[in-house]
Amino acid sequence: MAKITLGGTPVETTGNLPKVGVKAPDFILTVSDLSTQKLADFEGTKVVLNIFPSVDTGTCATSVRSFNKEAAEMENTRVLCISRDLPFAQARFCGAEGIDNVMMLSDFKTGQFGKDYGLEFANGPFEGLHSRCVIVLDENGIVKYTEQVQEVADEPNYKASLYALLDE
Numbered sequence: 525m526a527k528i529t530l531g532g533t534p535v536e537t538t539g540n541l542p543k544v545g546v547k548a549p550d551f552i553l554t555v556s557d558l559s560t561q562k563l564a565d566f567e568g569t570k571v572v573l574n575i576f577p578s579v580d581t582g583t584c585a586t587s588v589r590s591f592n593k594e595a596a597e598m599e600n601t602r603v604l605c606i607s608r609d610l611p612f613a614q615a616r617f618c619g620a621e622g623i624d625n626v627m628m629l630s631d632f633k634t635g636q637f638g639k640d641y642g643l644e645f646a647n648g649p650f651e652g653l654h655s656r657c658v659i660v661l662d663e664n665g666i667v668k669y670t671e672q673v674q675e676v677a678d679e680p681n682y683k684a685s686l687y688a689l690l691d692e
Contacts, residue, residue: 530648530676537655539642541670548665549640553629556615570601570689573659577650579609579617592625608632608653660688
């Protein structure tokens, strides 16, 4: 379990992020039109998984905006923004913000993504939601970089995750 803080209060996750160098677990997540996407659908493309509790919070919204601007401009790269928000809320946020360079994916049906990636909150007020993480995958789905943000209210290290996209 990862030990992080939420507003300075210690909380734990259900496990640990996948290790750098391993194949990322596949997933099935829901898109705003209620279709599904699997990790395998992105084979041959570099992938940034921007994971957070809810797009309805300031820091989560900022991370979506930042990755929409920065990483989405990189060649052969997809940014997947993942939370347990309903797909309709994700779509509403993107529409209101003019976000169109990232793909919003929801783990609302089962929460299995959060469990498989070891990033679901195990306790505290956000129990069952996803903790703030960034995971970067190469074109073969191999983990190149991970970050478990230690204080949930803090933003991830965008530069480090983007640098990992260049590291081949």
